Amino acid sequence: MSSNDSITTHSKTGVYDVIVVGGGPGGLSAALYAARADLKTLVIDKNPLAGALGKADKIANYPGVPGAVSGQELLANIKKQAESFGAEFIQTPAVGVNFSEDAKEVMTNEGAYKGKTVIIATGSMGRKPSIPGEADYIGRGVSYCATCDVPFFRDRDVAVVGAVEVMADELDAIAKFAKNIYIVTRTKELSPEHAAIIMDNPKFKLMQSYNCTEIWGEDTVTGIKVADSEGNQCDLEVAGVFMYLTGAKPIVDFLLGALELNSEGCIKINIEDMSTSVPGVFAVGDVTCKQIRQVVVATAEGCIAALSAEKYINARNRVKPQWGLG
Numbered sequence: 001m002s003s004n005d006s007i008t009t010h011s012k013t014g015v016y017d018v019i020v021v022g023g024g025p026g027g028l029s030a031a032l033y034a035a036r037a038d039l040k041t042l043v044i045d046k047n048p049l050a051g052a053l054g055k056a057d058k059i060a061n062y063p064g065v066p067g068a069v070s071g072q073e074l075l076a077n078i079k080k081q082a083e084s085f086g087a088e089f090i091q092t093p094a095v096g097v098n099f100s101e102d103a104k105e106v107m108t109n110e111g112a113y114k115g116k117t118v119i120i121a122t123g124s125m126g127r128k129p130s131i132p133g134e135a136d137y138i139g140r141g142v143s144y145c146a147t148c149d150v151p152f153f154r155d156r157d158v159a160v161v162g163a164v165e166v167m168a169d170e171l172d173a174i175a176k177f178a179k180n181i182y183i184v185t186r187t188k189e190l191s192p193e194h195a196a197i198i199m200d201n202p203k204f205k206l207m208q209s210y211n212c213t214e215i216w217g218e219d220t221v222t223g224i225k226v227a228d229s230e231g232n233q234c235d236l237e238v239a240g241v242f243m244y245l246t247g248a249k250p251i252v253d254f255l256l257g258a259l260e261l262n263s264e265g266c267i268k269i270n271i272e273d274m275s276t277s278v279p280g281v282f283a284v285g286d287v288t289c290k291q292i293r294q295v296v297v298a299t300a301e302g303c304i305a306a307l308s309a310e311k312y313i314n315a316r317n318r319v320k321p322q323w324g325l326g
Contacts, residue, residue, distance in 0.1 A: 015103050016042045018309050019115035021094050024051040025295045026285030027121030028078040029302025035085035037310045046093040049165045051123050062295055094254045099278045109147050117280045117309040124286035127247025133215035141221025146170040146242045150177045153240045159184055159224055161212045162244025164194050175203050182236055184210045184226050215241055250287045264289055273308040274301055280312050
């Protein structure tokens with residue numbers, strides 16, 4: 001997306017020095033270092049539970065953190081540090097970019113945000129359409145953005161497929177429009193918070209320990225097939241399917257060709273400063289596809305990208321270390 005007339009820049013925020021897309025360890029580390037360098041910093045994060053670290057039960061090898069902590073706890077602690085230095089956060093998916101101007105834009109469902117620099121830290125939980133019929137009906141009933149498309153399904157039955165912790169934040173938005181919502185999930189146990197969201201609304205029909213095995217229709221989606229853990233199958237008549245499945249591919253679809261990728265679909269970077277093919281745009285973490293995928297590696301790259309962004313903004317010849325900053 002190079003432009004979108006329906007999305008307007010938030011004038012109240014002006015132009016940020018740094019916009020970080022992604023709230024995993026690399027993105028949060030970048031936000032921490034950028035904000036500590038007194039750069040006006042915004043983090044755009046779809047869902048703090050959607051990334052690989054957010055799903056980790058125990059992290060026992062992060063330097064300086066004795067014992068085991070959950071991925072969510074570690075992310076929350078880094079976020080608090082970033083916020084303490086002034087970083088701002090907004091929870092919404094990035095849906096497009098425009099890197100053609102000096103003030104680069106990141107488009108979201110909440111509007112467009114401008115930054116002098118952008119750091120991409122979206123990870124590699126993406127996937128290609130893999131369910132029979134999924135690719136055939138993209139844009140014709142299959143959607144990856146409920147808040148974007150659910151108004152088209154007013155008073156109609158829909159299915160929401162994938163991890164409950166990823167879809168939870170958008171279930172209320174879906175319920176405002178759809179008639180009946182089948183929640184098709186392999187999740188075996190729901191947290192009390194997620195259980196309350198689902199059980200409190202009669203529109204939600206929970207199909208726990210199920211997965212979607214086929215999507216079909218005519219001009220648009222008319223139904224799906226689901227199967228439980230024992231292989232028992234049934235058909236559901238639905239007009240739409242909202243997908244919240246994750247895989248192992250770099251999440252770059254929102255870039256729409258704005259950055260150079262390698263043959264594996266990973267963002268190409270200069271490992272010295274995490275810069276990409278577009279000056280002022282940097283990338284860190286699993287979206288750059290590396291052999292060693294560890295939290296400490298992503299946080300280190302976030303630091304490098306933030307210092308590189310500060311160097312770019314101030315046209316320095318060398319990065320400015322933060323040893324003397326209070």
